[in-house]
Amino acid sequence: MSERSELERRYRRLLAWYPAGHRRDHEEEMLGVLLAAARGGQRRPALADAVNLIWGALRIRARGGPGPIDPRWRDALAVCSVAAPLLLLGVVAGALLGLAADHLGLIVSLWEIIPADPVLLGPVVLLALVLLRLRRLAALAALVVTIGLSVYAVRASAYGSAGYMFWVVLGALETAALVSSPGPRRGLELLGRWRMAAISIAAIAAGALLGSAMAIAAVPIPVIRDLAVVLGSAAAAAVAIRSSAVGRRVLALLAIPACPLIIAVSDLTPAGPVTPGDLELIYLPTLAVLSVVLLASRRRRGGDPGPDAPHQPDPPPGSHPAPSGC
Amino acid sequence: MSQRPLQEPAFLILTALAGGAQHGYGIMTDVGQISGGRVRLRAGTLYAALDRLGGDGLVEVDHEEVVDGRLRRYYRLTEAGAQRLAAEVARLRANTTAAARRLGLIAGTL
Numbered sequence: 001m002s003e004r005s006e007l008e009r010r011y012r013r014l015l016a017w018y019p020a021g022h023r024r025d026h027e028e029e030m031l032g033v034l035l036a037a038a039r040g041g042q043r044r045p046a047l048a049d050a051v052n053l054i055w056g057a058l059r060i061r062a063r064g065g066p067g068p069i070d071p072r073w074r075d076a077l078a079v080c081s082v083a084a085p086l087l088l089l090g091v092v093a094g095a096l097l098g099l100a101a102d103h104l105g106l107i108v109s110l111w112e113i114i115p116a117d118p119v120l121l122g123p124v125v126l127l128a129l130v131l132l133r134l135r136r137l138a139a140l141a142a143l144v145v146t147i148g149l150s151v152y153a154v155r156a157s158a159y160g161s162a163g164y165m166f167w168v169v170l171g172a173l174e175t176a177a178l179v180s181s182p183g184p185r186r187g188l189e190l191l192g193r194w195r196m197a198a199i200s201i202a203a204i205a206a207g208a209l210l211g212s213a214m215a216i217a218a219v220p221i222p223v224i225r226d227l228a229v230v231l232g233s234a235a236a237a238a239v240a241i242r243s244s245a246v247g248r249r250v251l252a253l254l255a256i257p258a259c260p261l262i263i264a265v266s267d268l269t270p271a272g273p274v275t276p277g278d279l280e281l282i283y284l285p286t287l288a289v290l291s292v293v294l295l296a297s298r299r300r301r302g303g304d305p306g307p308d309a310p311h312q313p314d315p316p317p318g319s320h321p322a323p324s325g326c
Numbered sequence: 327m328s329q330r331p332l333q334e335p336a337f338l339i340l341t342a343l344a345g346g347a348q349h350g351y352g353i354m355t356d357v358g359q360i361s362g363g364r365v366r367l368r369a370g371t372l373y374a375a376l377d378r379l380g381g382d383g384l385v386e387v388d389h390e391e392v393v394d395g396r397l398r399r400y401y402r403l404t405e406a407g408a409q410r411l412a413a414e415v416a417r418l419r420a421n422t423t424a425a426a427r428r429l430g431l432i433a434g435t436l
Contacts (some may be wrong), residue, residue: 026373032396034351034369049368056370059376 003043008035010044017057076249077181079190081138083254084174085130088123088145089168090204112188122148126174135183142178146171164259169286173257190246252293259286332414335375338365340403342386347388347402347411350376376401384410 009032015027034049045053122145129138149167181187188196335357342348342356350372357367379385384407387393387402403411426432 022373023379026399028397029350029399030369030373032393032398033372034353036351037354037369048369052368052370054370056374059374063381116413219415 003041004035006043007038009044011035011053012046014050014053015057017054019057019061022057022060071244073249074181075186075190075246076253077177078183078185078187078188079246079250080173080253081135081177081181081183081192082130082169082187082196083250084177085123085138086200087257088170088174088203089127092123092124093204121213128185130178132187133185134181135178135185138184139175139178142171142175146175155214165286166257169260170257173253177253255289256286258292259289330379331417332410333375334365334377335367335371337411338367338415339372339375339379340414343385343401343403344408344411347400349398349400353401379407383407 008031011031012027015023016031034045122141126138126141126145129141144170149171177183191199260265338357338360339353341360342353345356346355352368353411354369354372357365375386383404385401386404388402390397390399392398423432
């Protein structure tokens, strides 16, 4: 292989860091520039050029993403950015209550648990940032919480537990919602005061029931608790969603973490060591729902927004149309 | 409304294009000359800046050509880009004038 084609091949590998759209428009052009700037006999990119290309690719990825998101999906993500931390907080509160009741007997002993697992404080901080409408800080906190919950699940050998999977998927959904939507400011606008109050109570109650059930693993989950979790979640969904384009999309997004939630509540995975069958049961339905939601959200991207789309231009960042409810 | 100051690579790219449409490698070499060799613009920085400047409507594609089997795309300054560059020049000039007066390099009261 000649020096030139060897260098070109290596530059192409570096250009693979760029988003597909950018590569389609600029790869050949950038390659021409890179080769024109290369020294005679150069076989591999200089380290500084390689780092510069990767950094440039990350900047473009961070800026653009795959393209404009349908405003209805963006609004649905904004609502989820408020609802998800409420559920997370409920789950963590329930888990702490369950742990305290199961192992220590007294709620006051919560303070003995928290320092041992500071990651459990993450959802509290996350919810505070969301309510303060600090989208970027909240996105960072959501990412830290998701990673923290993942580490926590692995450390507790609970990666095969549908309940822990629910935590992690919910955290990931919250991170995605905060990164790719106008965030809590728009979500709180759409929800309004009363719906926000109703969804808070229902989400925290449902999360707390689930969390306490997960923590007391040795104790059989009473049927009434299952029913309460399901009815609580359904009430939260019904109150938040009504029958609207945005509401249906909120439901679709919440269906992603709902998969492991339903599996956890249904107690489909038997106690004992995790088997490959358990993992398939937990992960495959979640991935399937995620794929359907991604396909649906991309279907009309950049095209006809559909009959129930809002009849208004896409607002610039920071100035959103008046809330129409969800 | 006050605008954020342009970062140096963006300022130098707009300056290079103020002289006429140029392709990527031309902009890189021109920026080196404009800055007296102080700034060496690399491809990653150039195309990240062009992506942002294009998104802001400050530069646009002028034309394309194929040279030795390679695509060359020429960029030019838009009207908004020329105005943005002029505003940045005025901002920098005001700052440097104030600094020069205080240093006694030019006469004045500031």
